[in-house]
Amino acid sequence: GAVVSQHPSRVICKSGTSVKIECRSLDFQATTMFWYRQFPKQSLMLMATSNEGSKATYEQGVEKDKFLINHASLTLSTLTVTSAHPEDSSFYICSARIGTGLDYEQYFGPGTRLTVT
Amino acid sequence: AQTVTQSQPEMSVQEAETVTLSCTYDTSENNYYLFWYKQPPSRQMILVIRQEAYKQQNATENRFSVNFQKAAKSFSLKISDSQLGDTAMYFCAFISTSGTYKYIFGTGTRLKVLA
Numbered sequence: 001g002a003v004v005s006q007h008p009s010r011v012i013c014k015s016g017t018s019v020k021i022e023c024r025s026l027d028f029q030a031t032t033m034f035w036y037r038q039f040p041k042q043s044l045m046l047m048a049t050s051n052e053g054s055k056a057t058y059e060q061g062v063e064k065d066k067f068l069i070n071h072a073s074l075t076l077s078t079l080t081v082t083s084a085h086p087e088d089s090s091f092y093i094c095s096a097r098i099g100t101g102l103d104y105e106q107y108f109g110p111g112t113r114l115t116v117t
Numbered sequence: 118a119q120t121v122t123q124s125q126p127e128m129s130v131q132e133a134e135t136v137t138l139s140c141t142y143d144t145s146e147n148n149y150y151l152f153w154y155k156q157p158p159s160r161q162m163i164l165v166i167r168q169e170a171y172k173q174q175n176a177t178e179n180r181f182s183v184n185f186q187k188a189a190k191s192f193s194l195k196i197s198d199s200q201l202g203d204t205a206m207y208f209c210a211f212i213s214t215s216g217t218y219k220y221i222f223g224t225g226t227r228l229k230v231l232a
Contacts, residue, residue, distance in 0.1 A: 034219070043208060043222045044162075091160060097218075104218070108154075108162035 002028045004096045006109040013084055013116055021079045021112045023094030029074035030096035031104070035067075038091040038111070050077055084116040119144045121211050123223035130199045131231050137184075138194045138226045140209030148214045151185065153194045156225075157205040165207070168192065199230045 003026040013019045023033060032051050036044040048069050050056040056069035066088075068080040077096075081088050094109040120143045130136035142151070153165040168176045168185050175183050180197045196203055209223040 038160075041227075043224045044220075046219055049219065093160075093162065095162075095220075106220075111160045 002026075002096075002098070002105065002107045004094065004107045004109040006092075006094055006112050008112060009110065010113045011115070013114070015085055015116055016083055018080055018082045019084055019114060021081075021092055021094075021114070023077045023079070023096070023109050025075045025096040025098075025107070028096075028098050030077075030098055031074075031100055032097045033071060033077040034095040034097070034106075035069060035077075035079050036093040036095065038093060040091075044093060047079075081114065084114070086116045089114055089116045119146075119211055119213065119221050121209055121221050121223035123209055123226050125226045126224070127227045127229070129229045129231055130196075132199055132201060134199055135195060135197045136199055136228065138196075138207055138209075138228065140192045140194070140223055142190050142192065142209070142211050144190070144211065144213070146213055146215060150212045150214065151183075151192045152210040152212070152220075153181070153183070153192075154208045154210060154222075155203075155205045156208065157202075162208075166194065196228075201230050201232060204228060204230045 005024045007022045035047045038044050046059050047062045048056045048058045050069050050071040052071045052074050058064045071077045091111050093111045097106040122141045149170045151168045155163045155165050166176050166178045166181050182195045184193045206225045206227050208225045211221045
């Protein structure tokens with residue numbers, strides 16, 4: 001099946017610094033990429049949806065200036081957590097979709113654990 | 118707004134036995150997709166099974182099958198011949214076929230298969 005990678009898998013950063021997480025679709029071009037956040041023992045919460053070459057659409061309550069999403073190509077999307085704080089510590093998962101409308105497949109990356117100290 | 122509810126936070130089953138995980142959802146739409154995803158300790162989300170709402174026949178994938186009751190808005194997952202590798206968090210998910218096609222996930226059921 002199709003593979004979505006994330007880098008890094010784990011990152012620890014100090015409060016106030018920024019950290020970038022990459023999401024790549026390895027063997028397909030993604031129509032759309034999604035970023036999710038998952039707190040311990042909780043469900044996935046959609047943060048934003050991005051399409052290549054256009055601005056990301058953020059879900060209600062997600063600070064777009066704090067969580068910068070860049071969708072540089074059909075195979076790469078990045079999430080930058082700016083001025084990170086301990087409450088930003090979480091598991092971040094990206095997902096890449098190929099196809100449109102009812103004819104699509106969606107694949108998830110392995111996630112990135114962010115710890116802000 | 119659509120919602121997905123999983124009322125069983127945790128379940129356990131003996132190896133080789135059968136277990137059923139419950140999921141209910143709420144929507145006013147007629148066309149949509151429903152999914153069960155598995156998240157093992159590695160945290161990688163794995164698609165278990167997918168059901169199109171317009172299909173009356175319940176989806177099956179090897180040991181995994183669903184009981185889709187559209188009128189009742191119920192979508193349960195049955196795992197037959199449970200294996201230790203089935204131990205994971207299971208999420209029920211809904212996606213509308215109109216608009217943005219965004220997943221809505223339930224809160225999850227933690228399944229433990231006992232040896």
